[in-house]
Amino acid sequence: MTEPINHDPLVLLARRAAAAGAEVLARREVAEFNLQDKSAAGDWVTDFDRAAEEAIRRVLLTTRPNDELTGEEYPSARPTHPSGYRWSIDPLDGTVNFVRNIAYYCSSVAVRRESDGKWLAGAIHAPALGVEYFAGHGLGAWKLDVKSSKLERLHAAEASDAMVIATGFGYDATRRQFQAEVLKNLMVDYVNVRRIGSAALDLCLVAEGAIEAYAEYGTQEYDWAAGALIAEEAGAKVVRPEQSPGWQYAGHVDPSKLPASDGR
Known part of the structure; x- marks a missing residue:
């Protein structure tokens, strides 16, 4: 195999x-x-x-x-x-x-x-x-x-009624506030959130089924290039920023809850 x-x-x-x-x-x-x-x-x-x-x-x-x-x-x-x-x-x-x-x-x-x-x-x-x-x-x-x-x-997890999402926050205060507000709206779909500090590894956790979802605004290509492919090949739905301006997400994420811009 x-x-x-x-x-x-x-x-x-x-x-x-x-x-x-x-x-x-x-x-x-x-x-x-x-x-x-x-x-x-x-x-x-x-x-x-x-x-x-x-x-x-x-x-x-x-x-x-x-x-x-x-x-x-x-x-x-x-x-x-x-x-x-x-x-x-x-x-x-x-x-x-x-x-x-x-x-x-x-x-x-x-x-x-x-x-x-x-x-x-x-x-x-x-x-x-x-x-x-x-x-x-x-x-x-x-x-x-x-x-x-x-x-x-690796195989990504199926959706469940006890899903966990991972995310990250930017260094700019305005962006952090925007990301926190979006997370508050997202959390109705999840029982908990993880923030481990590495977008690449967040995507790997989706790939191995340890968490069901990851979403972050404002990441750079090098942050997600390898991890997005790994999650995708594990069967997770992956959307890269060029497909959804500003957002990188993978797994079970409702895109209607991801606003297009942080307003800057």
């Missing part, structure tokens, strides 16, 4: 690249963070974010030098003779968790074919959790326990 995805070259490369980023993150106990703010207080970047992205880019460029690379920390790398494939990189999704030693952080890598906009492969590696998630278009979604080497195929 696993043979096609285990031999898909784009999936294998996504996994190797995400693992290279995660290897950098696993050194958090032995190096300084060099913590800096980006857009607002709490929107942190560290030397680990940059070093992990550099490691991921090296893996990708060594194997596929004609692919375009877009990431969170560095400008896009556009080759002279583009292949038509583009990688989306989040070297450290969950930086606040990483800095505060909360285990929910990861490296996330996905590739898209630009001719038709199809996401073909994605991988997410969470070193503190000891897990790897990955998927290929039409090949299913999978979770690997790194220590035990246990591999399982």
Whole structure:
């Protein structure tokens, strides 16, 4: 059953690249963070974010030098003779968790074919959790326990009368207020909410059926590129921001409760 995805070259490369980023993150106990703010207080970047992205880019460029690379920390790398494939990189999704030693952080890598906009492969590696998630278009979604080497195929949960939703909040106060108001309206459909601090891992939790839904306004492509494919290949309904302006959501979400703009 696993043979096609285990031999898909784009999936294998996504996994190797995400693992290279995660290897950098696993050194958090032995190096300084060099913590800096980006857009607002709490929107942190560290030397680990940059070093992990550099490691991921090296893996990708060594194997596929004609692919375009877009990431969170560095400008896009556009080759002279583009292949038509583009990688989306989040070297450290969950930086606040990483800095505060909360285990929910990861490296996330996905590739898209630009001719038709199809996401073909994605991988997410969470070193503190000891897990790897990955998927290929039409090949299913999978979770690997790194220590035990246990591999399982993922299946999203069915709707129930005791559903849990995950979400996130922005660093801008106006956006947070908007997100909180939307969540208040959404909560009539759910018995509880989770906010773990990593959009990529939220989507993986939908994929493995641990929660039934995830919705967040204002995420960037690198936040959801790999996770959205993983959730989709696990059978969850996935809507990306280009399909629903501003919103990334997956699982059992009522889109009529997601307003189109935060008013800014």
